[in-house]
Every structure is written in C-alpha cells, then in structure tokens.
Amino acid sequence: MVSGLRSLLANLATSLLVITLLVEASQIKSAGHAGGAAACGELASKFPSLLFLPNTTTYTYQSHLPWSETCLLSPTCVFLPQNAARIAAALPIIRKARSPFAVISVLISMNQMTQLKFANYSSTFAQVEPGNTWKQVYDWLEPSGLAVNGGRYAQVGVGGLLLGGGIGYFSSKMGWGANSVVQYEVMLANSSVVLVNCTSHPDLFWALKGGSNNFGIVTRYDLTTLEIGDAFSNVMIWSSEATTQWFDALNAYLAPGGGVEDVNAAIMPIVALTPADGTYEVIKTQVGSWTFLAEALDIPAYAARDERQLFWAISSLPDPRAISIANHTVFDRALVDLRNVTGCSITLNYQPISKAWLEASKALGGDAINLDPHDGPFIAGLIASTWTNEDDDETVYECSRNAADSIRRQTEALGLHHPFIFSTMQPRDNSPLLHMVVERV
Template structure:
C-alpha cells in the first residue's frame, strides 16, 4: 500500500524566504517536506517510502558514518532521469528541503541526508554499459566502484575511480576523485567525457566539452550544486595485470618508514613514475598507544617489486601484514573492500590539509597528530586515528589540464604536494566534540607550521574535507569560486539548489 500523507494546507505554501525566525523556517521545512512526500507518493506509489517502512530505514541508514544519520520526511528511489526530473518539479513547487545520496561515503553531516525533507537516493541507478570499442563506460551514480571494476576488468579495461571498492561513483567523481591511475590521467573527474543531469528547473541535459561546456567544467570538482547527475560517461584505460602490495609495520619501523616516504617524494623518487600509486599512512589507537605505519602500493604494469617502491621494500622491520605480487589490477581495490571498511556502525570524520612534499612537513604531521593524540585523546574509547600522505604529482596535474581542466584548477608548478587526510573512527556520540576539536586544531596547526617554513599548500580536497572547512575557496588559488557561483546562479535562477539542497560544504 502506498504511504499516505495529509492534504496540503495553506501553511505548506509558505516559502522559506518569507520567514523571519528559526522556528518559522523549521516549520516551513516540515510543511514543504510533507507536501513533497505526499505529491511524490501520489505520482510514484512504489518509489516513495515513509518512515514506517523497511526501505526507508535501509536507505536513510546508507551514510557510512553514524554522525550523518538524519530523519528525512520520506525517501524517493528514482529509476531513471525522468523520475528525478519529476521529483525536482515537486521540490521546486513545494519548496521542500532535499538531499541527494549515492553511496553516502562522505562523513559530513548534511552531505547526503536531511531532516524534514526528501532524501533522493540514487541507489537504484546502477546502469553500466561499455561502448562497442570499449573506450567509454556509462555509469549510473548508484554504482559502487567495486561493481564497476568487476564489470570492466573482464574486457581488459580499468577506470580511474575510487581506491576503496565501497565508495560510490557519484560522490567521488563530483568531488574530483583520487585513483590508482591519477598520475597518468588526472583526477577521476578528468576521465568523464559527458554527464547526463537533471537541472534545478527539472530539464534533462547532456553536458560535455561542446554542449553546456560551463557545466561540464563545474561538475569536475564542483560537487552537486548544479544539478543531479544521473549518468557519467567515463573513459576507460586498457589494463591487464598490475603489481600490488600491502604492508603494515609496527612502530619500531617508524623511522625507516618515514625515510622511505621522504625518498619516494624527493626529486627523482618513485613519485615521479606515473605508473606508481601509493597510499602511505600512519595509524594510532590512542587508548592503548598501538601505532602502525602502512604502505599500500599499486603499479600499473606487470612488474614485480617496481623500483618506484624500493625504499619501502627495503624496510626489514617486523610486519603485521606483508602481501605483494602481480595479478589482476583489481586485486588491491578488492582487498580494500573489507567488511570492516564497509561497516556503518561507527562514527567517522575526515579533515584535510595540504603541504609541500618535504621531510620537515612529514615530521610536523607526525608530531602534531600522533604525539598529541596519545595524550589528548587517550580517554576516547574505541578510537582509531590515521593520517594518509596522498602524493599529488606534477604529472597528475598536467594530465588533468591535458584533458580539459577542472574546477580545482591546480598549478603544475606547485607540485608535487601532499593532500593529507586525517581520518578518525570511534563509537560514542559523547566523544564527538573531543575528536572534532582535536582534528580541527591539528589541521590548523599543520597548516600554520608548514606555511611558516614555506611548505604550505592551500588546496583542500573536497572528498576528504571536514566540518567547517571551505574547499571551494582553495580551487584555483581562489580563482574558481566566483566562476562556480556564476554558473550555479545561471542554472538555478530560482535558488532551488542554493536554498533547499542539503550539502556538506557551502559554495562560498
């Protein structure tokens, strides 16, 4: 039976912009949400789910982090772009708050859900279709990368998508996208050759290099401020076997690990090999002081123990994990697609900070995050905190520009640099403030200390950003924001996305 909603009242027709205080705004949001849910239920009785249904419970709990669970008035599960367009007409008419979710991996409250509004879940948009010549694959935003890789790999192809298989296609590509092939082809977004999207006025358009070229540029890193993407057409990469490695050392190997990382990042080091990709990180459990150093390595060729990683290979300390070899290129992302990583029963948080690839900057991170976390966060039960040093090479940025550029608009002359990710996982809501405040202060301190040494970098990678950070201000050294805002105003003249869309970061 279709969920039932009360008839629309006069109060439901009040627009948010006419209200004068917070209580009225909340009341209008509730009214708009109820009205939109009622109208969508009437039009799509099998696709609209109220809070007393199992599908609502499942979809509203899609977000990876427990900190991001909100209470939408209803969940809408469109099956194609036309369904999304109908939803946008209803939302515009009712002025209902709304959110858009694909896989829900961004751990920022409000990025993928909303209170009192419509959650549009793109979960069912799982279209996958390779072109006849295998050069392009069409992807629905509801796919996760593991499913994409399993689809293209048997045809001898790869896609520069997420390194973790559970991450969703939609969010990663709209935020840029760090992949194993980025030094060869740029950000994940740079491989998109066309977007199918529903605009705020509910029209369906194709954005590419020659049609709606301004949207085509903005969607490469500009997130979902411009419309709801219902299909990504993405270039593939011919790919067979590759080298993979996963190693975890105890704290006894910290110094040789740091030396290996610095050698990899140094001029002439492994980071200059465009086939090499690495995920070096430090992880700490503050409650017991357990400290590990980690290196996850990928090489886009069937070469055993590539020279690019020789300094990590040379570390002879005791390991907790040591696996490597040559095999199908999907082995590493599949191995990272673990139940523990996919679990949604924890509280998660990201913060990002960038800096030049320099040993002094690496040392600053080690002391600022891990030395202080041992004491400051020792009381937080079940907390794990890690810092990933994600190298962004000059070749990466040059490849991005060669493919038409993007909203991030980074300068190759400012590379290489590190896009750092500080990630925290814990269990208790009572510890939210302590973890958030520590992370914010640590990121600020790293930025200040590296800047004082001339090692700072302004870039904030949107997909790794945390609450209160402003990634759009960092794009193009501040030069992209006004252009993004102008494009947003052009396609959203009535302020539907600007005023009603729940988002992780303001376009300001």
C-alpha cells in the same frame, strides 16, 4: 568564459538545487518539515512503490547508506527512483511544495540507478549510472581487460567521488577521477535533462569536475576507459619499531627522482594510532592489480559504516620536515586528547599528488580544482578518525581541528605549507568550494 560562468551561477542561485546554500538553516528546518510532508504525500500518491516513510525497512536502509554515523539523515520520506525520468517527474512536486531535498525533507536516493553499458557513440567510453559502487564498475569492466580511473576503495560510490574530483589508482597518468568524464547527463532544477560536455554547456562541464553536487543532479557519467594488464599490488603493515625506516622510505619515494615521478606507480602511505593503548602502525599500499587492491580494502577495517567518522584535510610540500611536523602534531595530540574516547582510532594519510598528475589534469581540459602543474608535487594529507559514541563528537572534532591548524602554522613558518583543501575530505565549517568559484570568476 567568465561571463558565461557568472550567468551560470546567477541562474543556479535561483534554483532549488542550491537553495540549501542560500537559506539559513533555521529557515530550512521550519519550512522544510511542512513542505516535506506535502511533497511526500503527493509523491506517495503518484509513485506508491517508490516512496518510503519512516519505520519501513527501505527507509532505514537508504537513510543509513552514508559512510559515517555522523552523516545519517532523518528525511520526512525517501524517494527511490530507478531512472532519470522518475526524478524529472518528482522534481516539480518537490519544487511546488518548496521542500528542500536531500536535507531534511525528501531524500532522493539514486541507489537503484545502476545501469552499466558502453556508449553507442564510442566503445571506449563506459556509461555509468550514479547508484553503482566502484566494485560494481570494476567487476563489469575486468572481463574486457579495461579499467577506469575511479575510487581506490571498492565500496565508494561513483557519484560522490567523481563530483568531488576523485583520487584513483591511475591519477598520475590520468589526473583526477573527474578528468576521465567526457560527458555528464544532468537534470536541472526545472526537470530538463541536458548532456554536458566540453562543447555543450562548457562552463557547467568545468564546474562539475570537482565542484561537488551543487549544480544539478547527475544521472549518468560517461568515462574514458583504459586497457590494463597484470600488475603488482600489495598491502603492507609494520609495527612502530619500523617507523624510522618507513619514513625514510616515504621520503625517498617523494624525493626528486623517486617513485612519485613514475606515472605507472601509486602509493597510499598511512600511519595509524589507537590512542587508548598507544598501538602505532605504519601502513603502505602499493598498487598493482587494480581489482585486487580495491577488494582488499573492502573489509570492515577499512569500510565500516557502523562507526562515527571524521575527515580533515591538510596539505604540505613533500619535505621531510613537513612530514615530521604532521606526524608528531597529530599523534602527540591524539595520545592526550583522545585517550578516553571509546573505540577511537586515528590515521594520517600522506597522499602524494605528483606533477604528472596535475599535467594530466590540464591536458584533459582542466577542472574546478584548478591546480597548476607547477604546484606539484605536494602531499594531500588527511587526518581520519573513527570512534563509537556521539558524546565524543566534539572532542574528536576539536582534536582534529587543532592539529590541522597547528600543522598549517608550523609549515607556513618554514614555507612548506600547501593551500590545497580537498573538498570531499572537509568537515562542516571549512568550504573550499566558495574559493574555487571566486577564483574562477
């Protein structure tokens, strides 16, 4: 297994798919514009109805699909394939022009690849293309009384969540969202399409489960489904007057014998602050009807795309002292550092990762996240900020970084820090993926 992974990494290191990890940003920028123009020109000639240039409505829409205004792209062109065959035909053109894709030159958007069907080889597996949101998947499965362990927010895309691992409503029973994938359809840099599963390309199968999008273009996910009936679901918000009782309830939920040990329950505890006026709320969501909650969170308050956003992950053990440290550190700092940031709000999410969650992950074959069940339970904390003006980017970034560093130092001193870093919830200068690969090799 070790030699196989080394071979996989060696092959990938020479491919276009990971060129962005190996080339200096300045080199990409200088070579990318020229190569991008050449690639876009040839793609426009071969696929005139699928290629879009700046100042077109489709170009603007596709390049503005990312979840935050801080992630907006300015590619030379947008290529909008409707199936894997079109991507396979486009890759040689992009490769010949030496144009990095999905960086600054050619944006390949799979937004139109939205096929949903049950697998011919087993009706218990749902075959999902990457252009779907989880709402589309859930709406398709609900009439059959089925669910999958997908995203908790309806507007989240399928591919990004599954390649990053994925937190779902059923994770204490089914592990990370990626653990529900039984097979990937993957396009490699040479345009070949391979089916990747536990027996075919097993190293690549492992790497795709939480290893992000560095190993190929995934054009289909085959997911395990589960039967689901009625359940309780609700979103509850309290004002700051209930803070003490709210944290008492959270600590009780996380304590041995508490709700965290119930594999049929899930919770998303969040504390929210508006630094400009000091408005402070505590939010708890309990999972029930899986479609209801996903749709309830699909509103601008939770799913705005017209704001600037930043996520910063910091983990700890589920100890009341660690929870108190995180809460005071983030919000005491935010009240000072972010008070004059226009349109700013900041939240701290205390996501429990249970021992049963990690046991389910191992039982389903493991993944690139590679956590031992003895690592649980712990809290995968998340500092999430939204704001309006680009001029405030560095202020928000520095506040989040300093808060996370402070929490880490304080919890380490008490033996309460947990080293887990969720790769999809990290800013530009933290990269847990390298540590995953090194540890595996």
